[in-house]
Amino acid sequence: xxxxxxxxxxxxxxxxxxxxxxxxxxxxxxxxxxxxxxxxxxxxxxxxxxxxxxxxxxxxxxxxxxxxxxxxxxxxxxxxxxxxxxxxxxxxxxxxxxxxxxxxxxxxxxxxxxxxxxxxxxxxxxxxxxxxxxxxxxxxxxxxxxxxxxxxxxxxxxxxxxxxxxxxxxxxxxxxxxxxxxxxxxxxxxxxxxxxxxxxxxxxxxxxxxxxxxxxxxxxxxxxxxxxxxxxxxxxxxxxxxxxxxxxxxxxxxxxxxxxxxxxxxxxxxxxxxxxxxxxxxxxxxxxxxxxxxxxxxxxxxxxxxxxxxxxxxxxxxxxxxxxxxxxxxxxxxxxxxxxxxxxxxxxxxxxxxxxxxxxxxxxxxxxxxxxxxxxxxxxxxxxxxxxxxxxxxxxxxxxxxxxxxxxxxxxxxxxxxxxxxxxxxxxxxxxxxxxxxxxxxxxxxxxxxxxxxxxxxxxxxxxxxxxxxxxxxxxxxxxxxxxxxxxxxxxxxxxxxxxxxxxxxxxxxxxxxxxxxxxxxxxxxxxxxxxxxxxxxxxxxxxxxxxxxxxxxxxxxxxxxxxxxxxxxxxxxxxxxxxxxxxxxxxxxxxxxxxxxxxxxxxxxxxxxxxxxxxxxxxxxxxxxxxxxxxxxxxxxxxxxxxxxxxxxxxxxxxxxxxxxxxxxxxxxxxxxxxxxxxxxxxxxxxxxxxxxxxxxxxxxxxxxxxxxxxxxxxxxxxxxxxxxxxxxxxxxxxxxxxxxxx
Numbered sequence: 076x077x078x079x080x081x082x083x084x085x086x087x088x089x090x091x092x093x094x095x096x097x098x099x100x101x102x103x104x105x106x107x108x109x110x111x112x113x114x115x116x117x118x119x120x121x122x123x124x125x126x127x128x129x130x131x132x133x134x135x136x137x138x139x140x141x142x143x144x145x146x147x148x149x150x151x152x153x154x155x156x157x158x159x160x161x162x163x164x165x166x167x168x169x170x171x172x173x174x175x176x177x178x179x180x181x182x183x184x185x186x187x188x189x190x191x192x193x194x195x196x197x198x199x200x201x202x203x204x205x206x207x208x209x210x211x212x213x214x215x216x217x218x219x220x221x222x223x224x225x226x227x228x229x230x231x232x233x234x235x236x237x238x239x240x241x242x243x244x245x246x247x248x249x250x251x252x253x254x255x256x257x258x259x260x261x262x263x264x265x266x267x268x269x270x271x272x273x274x275x276x277x278x279x280x281x282x283x284x285x286x287x288x289x290x291x292x293x294x295x296x297x298x299x300x301x302x303x304x305x306x307x308x309x310x311x312x313x314x315x316x317x318x319x320x321x322x323x324x325x326x327x328x329x330x331x332x333x334x335x336x337x338x339x340x341x342x343x344x345x346x347x348x349x350x351x352x353x354x355x356x357x358x359x360x361x362x363x364x365x366x367x368x369x370x371x372x373x374x375x376x377x378x379x380x381x382x383x384x385x386x387x388x389x390x391x392x393x394x395x396x397x398x399x400x401x402x403x404x405x406x407x408x409x410x411x412x413x414x415x416x417x418x419x420x421x422x423x424x425x426x427x428x429x430x431x432x433x434x435x436x437x438x439x440x441x442x443x444x445x446x447x448x449x450x451x452x453x454x455x456x457x458x459x460x461x462x463x464x465x466x467x468x469x470x471x472x473x474x475x476x477x478x479x480x481x482x483x484x485x486x487x488x489x490x491x492x493x494x495x496x497x498x499x500x501x502x503x504x505x506x507x508x509x510x511x512x513x514x515x516x517x518x519x520x521x522x523x524x525x526x527x528x529x530x531x532x533x534x535x536x537x538x539x540x541x542x543x544x545x546x547x548x549x550x551x552x553x554x555x556x557x558x559x560x561x562x563x564x565x566x567x568x569x570x571x572x573x574x575x576x577x578x579x580x581x582x583x584x585x586x587x588x589x590x591x592x593x594x595x596x597x598x599x600x601x602x603x604x605x606x607x608x609x610x611x612x613x614x615x616x617x618x619x620x621x622x623x624x625x626x627x628x629x630x631x632x633x634x635x636x637x638x639x640x641x642x643x644x645x646x647x648x649x650x651x652x653x654x655x656x657x658x659x660x661x662x663x664x665x666x667x668x669x670x671x672x673x674x675x676x677x678x679x680x681x682x683x684x685x686x687x688x689x690x691x692x693x694x695x696x697x698x699x700x701x702x703x704x705x706x707x708x709x710x711x712x713x714x715x716x717x718x719x720x721x722x723x724x725x726x727x728x729x730x731x732x733x734x735x736x737x738x739x740x741x742x743x744x745x746x747x748x749x750x751x752x753x754x755x756x757x758x759x760x761x762x763x764x765x766x767x768x769x770x771x772x773x774x775x776x777x778x779x780x781x782x783x784x785x786x787x788x789x790x791x792x793x794x795x796x797x798x799x800x801x802x803x804x805x806x807x808x809x810x811x812x813x814x815x816x817x818x819x
Contacts, residue, residue: 077103077290081283094141097282101134104289111296119177119305123296125170130292132163153221161221164228171235171257177305178244185315185370186241188363189323192356194234196326199352201226203333205268207345225268229261236261241319244307247300256291259284315367323363327356392466394444395451403465403473407525410477414518420479422517424489425532426454428470428496429510429544442502446509453495458488473529479517482549489513489547497545512539513547534558564617567603572630576602579634580800584655584771584793587785594653594687596793597635598800599627619659628662629671636679636686638803643681655687655716660694663701672708683712689739691718705734716771721759738763742774742794745784753783760787 514535775794
């Protein structure tokens, strides 16, 4: 609507008609500012109320000016209209100052200096063109004072506008409209003062500029973004950009440029204003350079500090403050180089906490973190000055002992560490106890490398855990031979998978109620050249120490599902048979295990319900991360069985929360002579049935055990009483196995 009025304003007759339209536009600006405050409820309404008051003061001046000019036909100067006009400048300036203060989170001294430089430069120009001629005129002093007050008011608004622009914050639509309104007002004032001092003018043109300022001001108040115009700016002060540099450069050049114009066109030289402005600008530029240099120095200091922090974070563990794995390996490598040059000995202790997982599972990871920090502090307090304590991952630590003064000294240090770590740790309102198993490896001349030395210490730690935990083991020749044999076995397993040296033996699983074969358990065997038939206990533990076990599991899955598919195709009686495959904990913890199962079933054409995945109870307890994998497998239709149940730490009450279908009672309970073993078997069977699980008893070797299990309503069984594991060629078909397999 304002733009429409501006388009036709000059068509109205000069005089009272234009005065009326002019006043209505001005009053509409006041009204829309008040409406905007009520509609959008800005954070700092005081700024907008001051703007409305300032606009009202200008409108009052317009009405008085029109009254004198078009009703009384006089043009007094100064007049009450000038009082209204001039009173609006500090009010509007106060409004802009409120916005500046509300948008500014902190003192921005560089921004203030930049604003002052631009203001002084443009102020000098305003003085030379407008204020100077007024001061030098022959008018009475009061008239000259009022005349100078107008450019001074414009300079005030200019300074505040420049400061508002340099303060960081959102450049919303309301912000741009308000800035344009103030700029339009100053442009009209300066143009009016400059032209009216030297020539006749058409007041209608300037009226359009002032009216445009009214319209832009009211529109800024109506826009919804006015609500956030006074919101504090986020982040640091506005950066020093090329645009700001260009503005400051032009502002600084105004003083010499004005002097050059005066001299070039033989104008009256106003030297003192130029001198004063030049001195002020020079002083501000020097201050700005000082601040810029200080900012550069501060930024450099912060950068160096950040680099140091990043370097520390890259080298040290954030939880314990100990050297991390990468840094420890670098320190070990450097120590080995020193030992190689000097011929001295050094040692590496690998420490693995005992019982830490139980702390995490029982009290939570926060308690576990507290334990790790306490253990790290105790280790640092025990080692010598100069020895390095590091954390590899989880609850694994290492200590680099350099130089080593003897094996006895190293073993004494290890014993002190065991004692210190094993002392109860206060966590919250309870005491928590963990132990530590330590493996030690010694380098006599630095001829090994960091990875090998760490591998030797880890191997010794593994032996310490296997020997009962809470002790120290030294890497020696027997352990070296064991590692060499282990490496040879791993290579032979890898080659054997390619050469077809592995075979599956199958042991039937019998229904104890019908005597019929329900399925088979696939058991891997290895025909190793030069060694004969190798039992699984001799190679499975070695394969489980690396991802080699995953390769072996995949082969077993493919072979077992393929064999059952062939049985089903060849024998109609085998249509309900299942095959059970043991899957290692490492394989189950890997993200690809579900894809491996799906691939095996797809290649064989078996339904998922024909496959039983067996996992040991210890794997279920030690690797809680496999729970999601078990849920996915059951969702496919695969049956999950807990093998060797009773040998781990699973309580009977946990059965209802496990994603399993079958319990396989460990054979040790059937063969035990303890008086309570039979009652324990009864309890396990009843509990499993109560939770909807099936029960398979393994290791059935005599008729007495079979009869006892039938009395206890055990579902299925397997053992030497029925059949030993046999290769496919020696295994009777499902049709040949009848209920007669069960003794009377």
